[in-house]
Amino acid sequence: MSEETRDMFFEKLMKHVQNYQLGDIVIYLHGGEPLLVTKPYFVNWVEKLLTTVGSLCNVILIAQTNGILLDNEWIEIFHRFNIRLGISLDGPKAFHDTFRVTKNGAGTYDKVMLALKTLRDHPLGAHVFGSILSVANPDIPPEQLWQTWLRTGFKRFDFNLPHCTHDNPPWFTTDQLSPWLIELFELWWTENDPEIDVRFFRNIVHLILGASSSTDYIGGKQVGIVVIETDGSIQGTDALRACKNGLTNVNMNVFTNNIQDAMNIPLVKLSNNGASRLCQKCLVCDVKDVCGGGYVPHRYRERNDFDNPSVYCESLYRITKHIRNKILFEARHIFDKGIGVETL
Numbered sequence: 001m002s003e004e005t006r007d008m009f010f011e012k013l014m015k016h017v018q019n020y021q022l023g024d025i026v027i028y029l030h031g032g033e034p035l036l037v038t039k040p041y042f043v044n045w046v047e048k049l050l051t052t053v054g055s056l057c058n059v060i061l062i063a064q065t066n067g068i069l070l071d072n073e074w075i076e077i078f079h080r081f082n083i084r085l086g087i088s089l090d091g092p093k094a095f096h097d098t099f100r101v102t103k104n105g106a107g108t109y110d111k112v113m114l115a116l117k118t119l120r121d122h123p124l125g126a127h128v129f130g131s132i133l134s135v136a137n138p139d140i141p142p143e144q145l146w147q148t149w150l151r152t153g154f155k156r157f158d159f160n161l162p163h164c165t166h167d168n169p170p171w172f173t174t175d176q177l178s179p180w181l182i183e184l185f186e187l188w189w190t191e192n193d194p195e196i197d198v199r200f201f202r203n204i205v206h207l208i209l210g211a212s213s214s215t216d217y218i219g220g221k222q223v224g225i226v227v228i229e230t231d232g233s234i235q236g237t238d239a240l241r242a243c244k245n246g247l248t249n250v251n252m253n254v255f256t257n258n259i260q261d262a263m264n265i266p267l268v269k270l271s272n273n274g275a276s277r278l279c280q281k282c283l284v285c286d287v288k289d290v291c292g293g294g295y296v297p298h299r300y301r302e303r304n305d306f307d308n309p310s311v312y313c314e315s316l317y318r319i320t321k322h323i324r325n326k327i328l329f330e331a332r333h334i335f336d337k338g339i340g341v342e343t344l
């Protein structure tokens with residue numbers, strides 16, 4: 001991002017924060033790969049952000065990285081600015097190395113594990129670590145994914161369902177994904193370690209118990225997300241790119257538009273208000289309040305846009321029902337043992 005684009009972005013962001021009197025904003029630095037910039041450039045960018053936008057509101061910074069370039073100096077920089085780090089790891093070596101390779105085609109699993117060790121060994125690493133993020137892949141035996149996660153020595157994990165649509169369906173069937181989700185959930189549940197967090201499942205538990213989701217990929221949570229590209233263009237959430245080539249390109253940029261202009265575009269409005277326009281099947285679904293129709297980009301079909309349930313509908317239904325039954329069973333068990341509500 002050029003200095004000129006950066007300054008204009010911060011100016012528009014300040015205006016947005018002032019206009020809507022925002023107390024907190026979250027900025028995700030992701031890519032591409034955010035660690036590809038030089039350290040002085042990065043420090044300068046964040047310092048400028050905090051002295052401008054940060055003078056008006058609390059700026060929460062999160063960086064998503066493949067970790068390959070992570071070293072002690074980066075960890076100290078992230079700590080200095082209170083930046084949390086998400087590290088991408090797509091399961092055990094054989095699976096990770098199929099998807100995540102260097103430009104020479106070599107797998108990156110060993111490098112990611114080395115980065116996690118660097119983070120683990122650094123005295124500031126625990127403050128900087130945010131979570132490990134994987135892409136759901138039913139080809140990976142859940143036990144292997146679980147053990148890979150635990151071997152990292154960290155305790156916060158999450159996974160995304162692949163960004164597929166009804167026109168571009170996932171490579172696996174719902175009969176593969178549903179038991180995979182259930183088995184992975186069971187591994188987490190039976191581990192019974194309150195410090196271990198699998199955000200996808202924790203969100204479903206929270207939604208079942210009437211709390212809100214921390215993300216927009218489940219529960220139809222209302223968010224205010226735009227993506228600012230390095231050339232200053234403003235777009236809707238990048239997962240929408242999986243729907244159709246060029247869909248997110250709304251011809252707006254920080255030089256000619258305000259942030260709110262992009263948020264007013266119907267597509268961005270829809271993706272930021274996941275539960276606001278559900279299809280008929282979702283509207284009458286008995287897990288609607290938990291699932292919320294799933295992630296908006298996963299509902300897309302060229303023929304009728306987003307007027308569909310998620311392409312993962314059946315699996316979302318089955319995992320939600322499974323978790324709901326689990327919670328009911330545990331609650332009944334507690335009451336059967338005669339433990340008072342005040343103990344709960």
Ligand code: SF4
Nearest residue numbers: 282285291293310313
């Ligand atoms: S489970 Fe399916 S029908 Fe029910 S809300 Fe989710 S996507 Fe819609």
